[in-house]
């Protein structure tokens with residue numbers, strides 16, 4: 125096992141069969157993998173952990189993803205949208221708290237047309253010069269992605285969710301397709317965003333072979349960010365009775381991705397922290413280097429529930445900001461409050 129990890133570190137890729145072997149034998153390989161992943165990360169980023177202020181600005185969604193708590197079919201959700209003024213206010217608070225990256229995330233809400241989002245992007249970028257702006261608004265046309273990039277958006281997060289066709293169909297309604305998701309990701313990269321793909325670990329019917337396909341896809345896309353977290357069931361979705369993903373398996377995948385993509389920005393996700401009280405610390409110990417504390421205002425926070433038992437829902441943004449700092453200092457890490465671009469990626473070059 126350990127020689128496979130050495131080879132992964134050196135060659136940055138293995139075959140699907142080798143990945144499956146490693147995943148099957150993760151108990152034996154974990155300590156060594158995490159030590160190597162930390163060494164690789166520290167050689168690039170030192171002790172630094174980057175933070176992003178996550179602003180969940182709408183929970184309206186036209187999609188009906190079977191796993192997601194804010195899916196269109198969930199009538200129990202009380203829906204909200206922040207106004208542009210509210211978004212700007214939260215960014216002002218975030219700026220004071222030291223955030224230099226804001227992530228605007230939401231459901232796929234047609235109310236936020238391409239020009240509306242572009243104007244919000246312009247306002248944020250002109251009110252807070254020097255900040256990086258990440259969008260996570262799902263699948264849009266290439267023209268829309270281009271417009272937002274020209275308006276000043278720097279990064280885009282769009283998890284591919286799974287690289288396997290059959291598995292993708294098991295997680296999504298028939299009107300959604302893996303092909304369309306993948307073409308969005310490649311378009312985003314061509315347009316010049318720093319791009320993040322990613323997937324849930326332990327989503328219903330996922331196999332270790334599927335995870336190997338996800339790893340090979342990460343290599344193919346060569347993204348700047350990779351968001352992975354455990355699947356957690358939501359009570360008002362068709363997957364309510366499915367078991368949550370495994371924390372150890374999630375950590376193991378973080379470690380593998382760190383060896384494959386030494387420069388990647390890899391968050392220890394809120395979902396990981398929701399399933400295990402020390403999940404984010406463990407994520408960092410397995411190779412992650414980004415945290416995304418929630419900046420969403422009270423009144424909205426408790427309505428952006430993609431899964432059950434989400435942490436930080438009742439907390440103030442200030443609390444979350446300093447909570448993650450304390451947690452990181454507790455494991456010998458330092459919060460870096462710069463934009464935290466992908467190494468070598470020139471800031472603000474649309």
Ligand code: SAH
Pocket residue numbers: 191192193229230231232260261262263281282283285323324353354355356357358395430431
């Ligand atoms: N609408 C945006 C944002 C989606 S929410 C988009 O399509 O990109 C961000 C991520 O949360 C999703 O990509 C999915 O991987 C994750 N997510 C959704 N439901 C989840 C659940 N039940 N458990 C864990 N993660 C979930």
